Amino acid sequence: MSQQLEAEDALRLDPSVQREFGPLINIIEAKKTLFTIIMRVNLKVMLLCLILAVMTITVGVYMRCVTFPFGPGELQLRRSNEDSPTKNSLRVEATSACHLQDIECSINQEYNIHCKRDEIDNEVYVPFSFLHQYFDVNGALSTTSVGGSSVADVARFDWMHSNAKINLPKGKYDPHGVFMYFENYNVEVRDRVKCISAAEGVPVSIQWQKSGYFYPTQIAQFALSHYSKNLTEAAPRVHVLEDADASQMEWHIPKASNMSRIWHPKFNTNVIQFETAIGYSSAIFINPRQTLDLLLSVDLLLVTNSSSLMVKVLNRETKLKYNLHYLPADLLLSVQDTNIYYGMGRLSLNRWRHLTRDLHIDVQKAIVFGAKHSPIKVRRTDLEILSISFLGIGFYDNITLSTSKHLAHFYDAAEWLVHNQDPQTGGWTNPVRRSLNGFAELKPGWISAMGQGHAISVLARAYWHSGGDERYLEAAVAALQPYKILSRDGGVLAQFMDKYYWYEEYPTSPPSFVLNGFVYSLLGLYDLNNTAPSRVACEASKLFTQGMHSLKQMLLLYDTGSGTTYDLRHLSLGVAPNLARWDYHATHVNQLLLLATIDGDPLITQTAERWKGYMFGKRAKHN
Amino acid sequence: MSQQLEAEDALRLDPSVQREFGPLINIIEAKKTLFTIIMRVNLKVMLLCLILAVMTITVGVYMRCVTFPFGPGELQLRRSNEDSPTKNSLRVEATSACHLQDIECSINQEYNIHCKRDEIDNEVYVPFSFLHQYFDVNGALSTTSVGGSSVADVARFDWMHSNAKINLPKGKYDPHGVFMYFENYNVEVRDRVKCISAAEGVPVSIQWQKSGYFYPTQIAQFALSHYSKNLTEAAPRVHVLEDADASQMEWHIPKASNMSRIWHPKFNTNVIQFETAIGYSSAIFINPRQTLDLLLSVDLLLVTNSSSLMVKVLNRETKLKYNLHYLPADLLLSVQDTNIYYGMGRLSLNRWRHLTRDLHIDVQKAIVFGAKHSPIKVRRTDLEILSISFLGIGFYDNITLSTSKHLAHFYDAAEWLVHNQDPQTGGWTNPVRRSLNGFAELKPGWISAMGQGHAISVLARAYWHSGGDERYLEAAVAALQPYKILSRDGGVLAQFMDKYYWYEEYPTSPPSFVLNGFVYSLLGLYDLNNTAPSRVACEASKLFTQGMHSLKQMLLLYDTGSGTTYDLRHLSLGVAPNLARWDYHATHVNQLLLLATIDGDPLITQTAERWKGYMFGKRAKHN
Incomplete structure (x- = not known):
């Protein structure tokens, strides 16, 4: 008996053992109980009991331990x-x-x-x-x-097999509509976006240079995602807080400060004029106590350097309060404890600016920028706007808070593209070095066919949506130039085997033939061709046709029989193929599915279907 | 008790159950035995025994069923x-x-x-x-x-990952030496070889046409394998049975038949003249009782249609006796029960022929050909030569039996190539249709760059080994012509992207760009360039250089990042890549490893190494 108890105790020592072998322990315990009874009752009866116990235990343990090998499904325990x-x-x-x-x-x-x-x-x-x-x-x-x-x-x-997602087109691609599936993109949220410039209203990238720079491709994606969201999302909730006319707020006006609603003859509307004493305590302010509707927009003219717009935001989770300052200074982003400074540029002084800020993004990016270690993540739903205040001397109008302001972001980016195009080349230059493994480094100033294409897609939509603003059209047409100039001469044009023309996402030497960037460059051409008046469309049409021809001839070069390559560097450099990770492979599939809606060539559909299959473990046959 | 016995019997019903649960059944049996004892002995003692039994069983089954979860390695049972x-x-x-x-x-x-x-x-x-x-x-x-x-x-x-084998080159490739690793090839054993023609001494293929045809590529591989075996194998054991001079056998000469050794003035040696009555019982014969040395060679001249050489062979395993008849008839192979007929062609009448036959192959192929269902496989070691006999009227000399006769096979094939080259085109035409999935069918008469290359490799070696027989050289040089003529014009030349010249294993339209066949076509050029006198070598040299240039530019087109494609039909036809099965992938690697010994371009070595890695599950990186 003692031996048995010891064994039992040993089992009880380790809880994990007990968990695992609970049923067995129960069996042992049942045996122990049986034995106690045996001490008191007739031996013969006990004997019978014991035999039964032995049988029960044996069959029980046996049943627990095995599956009967009667073939699948016939007997399942x-x-x-x-x-x-x-x-x-x-x-x-x-x-x-x-x-x-x-x-x-x-x-x-x-x-x-x-x-x-x-x-x-x-x-x-x-x-x-x-x-x-x-x-x-x-x-x-x-x-x-x-x-x-x-x-x-x-x-x-x-x-x-793959975690990447396929986006089936909802219909024929519309060059005035949603750009691919970019309504799912959230460019400003990406880690490689430092913040949204308050001077330009467009993202600043830190992907290839930590100090931050304007990356035309990213800016265009920012525009296209907001344009697409505007078409797919429900209309935003908009609160006009103050327009100096129908909507007016009760402003807190400290002593020695003042504000007044005055007629602006040029705008033919009332605006607010303010002048405050020095120091934040002198600022005029309102307390909207607003949550969720974190898109602030305001028309603003600041007269002096020390004037500013300040928004106080509370994180209801952490109870921290942040002061967002928007200043007429040449400063991108600066953070001091909970004071966050976004610069609108000195050039914004004494000019009306329409400022659109996603306060959640502005807080989050500042936290990441200011954090020494791992920054905390602020949930949109945790934020509450405590106050909006003005300091210094200036004018403002049309303060609104809304759930989104997609078109304002879109036009901010379109404007950036109009104003930052190289007038000589029609290109949007990338101001950073770019190293592609195996290729000579691209020096700052390089142009990307993907950037050009994306920008054209933005500008074509801006031209169409604005009802024909020629500035957008002119910029888009000028952006075609690099498509016709070889990479070595500053353009984005390459040739495969001296035969097929290709528009290079990265104008490397030798060419790298990145597939997804090329297709984006084609979409830009398609968009312009289908938006511009015929007198200017023909150039885009020619380049598009030339590119589609190359695509059809070269598409299968990317097919590995179980996936795709990202580019053709293996052919250019004689190295291992640069396989596309599933994300990029899915992009290839998505792009082909989209092209299939505007080009009936079965090669595109069939290839798209096969490439889709690769994401589910299908492979091409071997001989 | 009955219940227990039933359970036991149930278990015994299925032998697989019994095998699996042997220990458990033993336990049950032990319990049964115990019970029988209980009937006769003191109950208290029995009780103790039973408790012990319960404990033993429980702990036993428990030990069988579990491992203690004390972490890996800490306690391993x-x-x-x-x-x-x-x-x-x-x-x-x-x-x-x-x-x-x-x-x-x-x-x-x-x-x-x-x-x-x-x-x-x-x-x-x-x-x-x-x-x-x-x-x-x-x-x-x-x-x-x-x-x-x-x-x-x-x-x-x-x-x-792959079952295929890599053959590391033993040194720099020698165009007069072993051809790649073809010493491992056994062409005549292959299922797709119907038999070895007794008229030509070369294999007859049934791969693409069941009636059998001469396939130049196969014939050349037959030659190259025997040439290579001759260099790598130990010298054969040779028994000269009868040469009418130093070696003479005691011939059985039935009544009304006769034989005599006579002087042949042209050969300047004795030969045997025979004349027998009609019927196999009249044949003159010897009984060599030879095993293992199954390569029969004989110089033979038959005068009448009904004359023949007959070899009786015993399968010592099955006790079956086979009669191999070699006749001067236009017959490839015919089988009637155990009588096997190989035709040497009518043209062999009244001409000296040197006949070399692998008797094991001749028996095996006849069994396969004659079998209605699954043919039996004859082991070489099971065969014994019972008799060699001659019937009719004729002459013979130099009867030998040996373990191998590689050079005789090699020269039989070289002669076939010399006599079966199209004088117009220099090509060895393939007399069968060939269908490559997706391409227009090749009509009988097509030429293969692989066949041309292999044939040139054979002829270059024959020229060199024979000490300069010009017939071989002339045929080899003439064989270069199709390399310069486009496939559509009857040659084997294709161009990739209007840029790189390619020699086509299958001259399809559009081109198929089969890799391994192309490399074989290059090896032929290399062999000729390094064997021929300089006056004729330059042509081969030019074609080789052109081909190597294409190979280096196009090699990476075959690289999928985890294997290779067999051809480039995906580019030509816009279909899924035709992935190379591991056999062919290994051939690609072997070919590159060999080329690396004659061309120092690191592209070749690096690609070979990477492709070798694919066979072990290595993959190119993704981005």
Whole structure:
């Protein structure tokens, strides 16, 4: 007896053992109870009991330990492990586990991993953690609730060859409509966006240069995403707080400061004039106590250097208050504790500016910029606008708060493109070095066909949406020039095998032939061709036709039979193919699916379908 | 008790169950025995025994069922499964198996497979049978003997990404030496070889036409393999049975038949003249009773249609006797029961022929040809030559039996090439249709750059080995012509992107750009360039240089980042890449490794190394 108890205690020592072998312990306990009874009752009866006990235990343990090898489905044992409280209390299938043995698996005679072997059906089981790394496939455990009255969770393993997403076009591509599936893009949220410039209203990139720079491709994507969101999202909620006419707020006006609503003859509307004493305590202000509607827009003219717009925002979660200062200074972003400074540029002095700010983005980017270690993440829903105030001397009008202001962002970017195009080349130059592995470094000043194409897509939409503002059209047409100039001469044009013309996302030497950037450059041409008056459309049309011809001839160069390459550097440099990660592969598929709506060539549809299949583990046949 | 016995009988019904649950059955039997004793002995003692039995059983079954979860390596239980006689009686690792549960695995949301899950380390195990099919990887169970005094077998699973073999070159490629690694080729053994023609001494293919045809590429490979074997194998054992001079046999000469050794003034040697009555019983014969040395060669001149050489061969395993008849008839191969007829052609009448026959091949091919269902496989070691006989009227000399006769085969093929070249085009035409999926069918008469290259490799070696037989050189030089003529004009020349010249294994329209055939076509050019006198070498040199240039520019087109494509039909036809199966991929690697010994361009070496890596699961990086 003591021996048995010891064994039992030993089992009880480790809770994990107990969890795992709960049923067995129960069996042992049942035996112990039986034995106590035996001491008191007739021996013969006990004997019978004992025999029954032996049988019960034997059959019980036997049943627990094995699955009957009667073939799949014929007899399946299930047990609920309610009595063994594992961390996620899943209902488990009865294990055929005891057939399984550990077996070493030699991988290509290079290294070993631990596998399991089922001797009965001679199957070897390979751990997924190895497969994930070896084949670059994905998988995740998930649980589903099943059953009616007694709901139980069933674990399942989801093998997903690729995690990337396909976006099926909703119809024929409309050059005035949504740009691809860019309504899903949130450019300003990206880590590689430092902040939105208050001087320009466009994102500042830190991807390739930490100090920050304007990256035309990113600015155009910012514009296209907001243009697309404007078409797909519900109309925003807009609160006009103060327009000096119909909507007026009760402003707090400290002593020695003043404000007045005056007639602006040029605008033919009332505006507010203010003049305050020095120091934040002298600012005039309102307390909108607004949440969620964090898009602030205001028409603003500041007269002196020390004038500013200030917005106080509360993080209701952390109770921290942030002061967002918008100043007429040549400053991008500066942070001092909870004081955040965005510069609108000295040139904004004594000029009316329409300022559109996403206060959530402005706070979040400042926190990231100011943080020494891992910055906290601020949820949009946690923010509350405590006050909006003006300091110094100036004018303002039309203060609104809204859930979004997509078109304002779009036009900010379109304006940036109009004002920052190189008048000589028609290009938007990238002011940073760019290194592509194996290629000579691109020196600051390079032009990207993707940037040009994206910009043209923006400008074509701005021309159309604005009802024909010629400035946008002129910029878009001028942007075609680099398409006709070889990379070595400052353009974006390359040639494959001296035969097919290609527009280079990166104008490397030798050419790199990046696929996705090329297709974006084509979409720009398509957009312009289908938006511009015919007198200027023909140039875009010619370049588009030339590019589509190259695409069809060269598309299969990117097909590896189980995925795609990102570019053709292997052909240019004689190195290993630069395989596209699933994200980029999905972009290739999405682009082809979109092109298929405007070009009926079955090559495009068929290739898109095959490439889609690769994301689900399909492969081209071998001979 | 009856219940228990029933359970036991039920278990005994199925032998597989009994094999698997042997130990458990033993436990049940032990219990039964115990019970019988109980009937006769003191109950108290019995009770004690029973308690012990319960404990033993419980602990025993428990130990069998679990591994203690003390973390890996800390406590590992091993048991020998000597008591459970599984088919391969392996020593197994104690299982951590009972942690494992069955879990459904959803593959790309398309279908489900059964996996195992280890809750403790949250690992999911995937069955290899699925991986084999999904990823086209290979694996096999193997056992290794370990331990010193008590040797035990340990099971291991060998994951081999590819089963194909790499042949590392032994040194710089020698155009007069071994051709690649063709010493490993056994062309005549292949299923797609119907037999070796007795008229020509070269293989007859049935790959693309069941009636059989001469396939120049195969004939050249036959030659190159024997040429290479001649250089790599030990010298053969040769028995000169009869040369009418130093070696003479005692011939059995039936009544009304006769033979005599006579002087042949032209050959300046004795030969044997024979004349027999009609019917096989009249044939003159010897009984060499030879095994293993199954290469028969003889100089032979038959005067009448009904004359023949006959060899009787015994299969010592099946006791079947085969009569191999070699006749001066226009017949390839005919089989009637155990009589096998090979025709030497009517043109062989009244001409001296040097006949070289592999009797094992001749028997085996006849069995395959004559078999209605699955033919039996004859082992070389099972055959014994019972008799060699001559019938009719004729002459013979130099009967030898040897283990091999590689050079005779080589020269038979070289002669075939000399006599079967199209004098107009210099090509060896393929007399069959050839369909490549997606391309227009090649009509009979097409020429293959691979065939041309292989043939040139044969002829260059024949020219060199024969000490300068000009016939071989002339044929080789003439064979260059199709390299300069476009496929559509009957040649093998194609151009990639109007830029790079390519020699086509299959002169399809549009071009197919088969890689391995192209490299073989280059090796022919290299061989000729390095063998021919300079006056004729320059042409081959020019074509070789042109081809190597194309190869270097186009090589990476075949690189998928995890393997290679067999051709470039995806570019020509706009379809899925035709991936090279591992065999062909290994050929690509072997060819590059060989080219690297004659061309120092690092592109070749680096690509070969990377492609070799693909066979071990290495992949190019993604971006």
